[in-house]
Amino acid sequence: MALRTPVGGWPAAVRARVPAPSASVDSERLTGRGLALRYAGTAVVTLLLVALGAAYVSRALGIEEAIDDARRMTRGLAQIAVEPVLRDGLLTGDPEAIAALDAVVRGQVMPDLQVRVKLWDRSGTVLYSDEPRLIGEHFGLGADQLESFATGTVKAELSNLSEPENRFEEPANELLEVYLPVRTPNGTMLLLECYYGYESVTQAGQKIWFRFAPYTLGSLVLLSLAQAPIAVALARRLRRNQRQREALLRQAIEATDTERRRIAADLHDGVVQDLAGVAFSLGAATRSGGADVQQSREAADRVRQAVKALRSLLVEIYPPNLYEEGLAAALADLAAGPGPRGIRTELAIETPLDDLGVDETELIYRVAQEGLRNVVAHARASRVDIRVHRRDRVLVLSVADDGSGMDLEHLPVRPGHLGLRALADLAHGIGAGLTVESALGAGTTLRLEVPVP
Numbered sequence: 001m002a003l004r005t006p007v008g009g010w011p012a013a014v015r016a017r018v019p020a021p022s023a024s025v026d027s028e029r030l031t032g033r034g035l036a037l038r039y040a041g042t043a044v045v046t047l048l049l050v051a052l053g054a055a056y057v058s059r060a061l062g063i064e065e066a067i068d069d070a071r072r073m074t075r076g077l078a079q080i081a082v083e084p085v086l087r088d089g090l091l092t093g094d095p096e097a098i099a100a101l102d103a104v105v106r107g108q109v110m111p112d113l114q115v116r117v118k119l120w121d122r123s124g125t126v127l128y129s130d131e132p133r134l135i136g137e138h139f140g141l142g143a144d145q146l147e148s149f150a151t152g153t154v155k156a157e158l159s160n161l162s163e164p165e166n167r168f169e170e171p172a173n174e175l176l177e178v179y180l181p182v183r184t185p186n187g188t189m190l191l192l193e194c195y196y197g198y199e200s201v202t203q204a205g206q207k208i209w210f211r212f213a214p215y216t217l218g219s220l221v222l223l224s225l226a227q228a229p230i231a232v233a234l235a236r237r238l239r240r241n242q243r244q245r246e247a248l249l250r251q252a253i254e255a256t257d258t259e260r261r262r263i264a265a266d267l268h269d270g271v272v273q274d275l276a277g278v279a280f281s282l283g284a285a286t287r288s289g290g291a292d293v294q295q296s297r298e299a300a301d302r303v304r305q306a307v308k309a310l311r312s313l314l315v316e317i318y319p320p321n322l323y324e325e326g327l328a329a330a331l332a333d334l335a336a337g338p339g340p341r342g343i344r345t346e347l348a349i350e351t352p353l354d355d356l357g358v359d360e361t362e363l364i365y366r367v368a369q370e371g372l373r374n375v376v377a378h379a380r381a382s383r384v385d386i387r388v389h390r391r392d393r394v395l396v397l398s399v400a401d402d403g404s405g406m407d408l409e410h411l412p413v414r415p416g417h418l419g420l421r422a423l424a425d426l427a428h429g430i431g432a433g434l435t436v437e438s439a440l441g442a443g444t445t446l447r448l449e450v451p452v453p
């Protein structure tokens, strides 16, 4: 039974014999490693940026939350602890009223968190403070304090420790101050000011950061890990493509080399031998004192043969009629080639070939050419059929001979000979496929399938 094989799978061994240039192998590795490094670097930089951004946002959120807490706590303390012990005597500096408030501040308010407590009147005089040296001092009121007086709202801000009213505070300790209006029993509005250590505010920011960091950073790490296989696969594909490109390049170079060797061999075995023979017989005729008619005729015949052989070689190298007269005419010229070697050649073109693209036209011509060359070189055939037909959207070229065939599974590897392999690559490049069907003693069919619109 005849075996059928895509030509692409053929001379892996030939390819393997050609050593890859070591520089390009190194550069491939570098590309792979470079890509992995670039990927890891990007992941680390992204992680750092997100961590910094998240820290900044959490700090801002934490500060906002801590200030809100301080406001709420001050309001609670004012209502529950301070207002019930406010006496009108505070307005006049009555020591008993001051002592009553001082007891509550020291007993209930200070232990909680405050650093300092002050009670202001509208004029900006301190009526009470846990720091006795401030009581009775006049500092005036700032815009925020005045606003709090006017609107009855709670205000919170960072303390300006350089102001005289804060001269007893440690300059190194940042403070947050909260104001809120309170009333004495006779309805006089005063301003209660509580100071909180700023540390608690920044701690709140950190707390939020630590709460969110594992989710934010964790999800980023997971994302990077999930993407890693994709990155690796892409790097591999890139490397594979590079290798394929290199292999194609090598094959192209080898194919050119092989072609040059073949032309040289053709010239040497054919035309050069013929012309050498002519020169020899003309030389002999001259020496014998005159060319006889018979010798001259033979010499002229051989020169004509040589010219014909040179012409067909030129056509093979660059077939002018492929572009001037079309593919059908070029195939007809090709088919006329094996005739003189005693191989009957039949050509059947069953579909129009005029509107094919340049790539398709050249490929069909070259496959037919290589198929016929192989029949002449390897098949020991008596007949070869070239057929071009169309099946749906596929144009099919077949070159079938009745020769010795071959064992596709045990093909001899001939280094430097890759006529079909090079064509298979060419076919692959334009989406076409090349297959060989053959068995020992059962002839060979080379088939090209080209997708057409």
Ligand SMILES: Nc1ncnc2c1ncn2[C@@H]1O[C@H](COP(=O)(O)OP(=O)(O)OP(=O)(O)O)[C@@H](O)[C@H]1O
Pocket: 258, 262, 370, 374, 375, 377, 378, 379, 401, 403, 404, 405, 406, 411, 412, 414, 416, 417, 418, 419, 420, 421, 444
């Ligand atoms: N029609 C055929 N009949 C019998 N054997 C064939 C035929 N065509 C190809 N082969 C076998 O397949 C091998 C590979 O063919 P291919 O055209 O790739 O290389 P080549 O003809 O040996 O060398 P090159 O074409 O590079 O000059 C041939 O060496 C030959 O053994």
Ligand SMILES: [Mg+2]
Pocket: 370, 373, 374, 419, 420
């Ligand atoms: Mg060949």
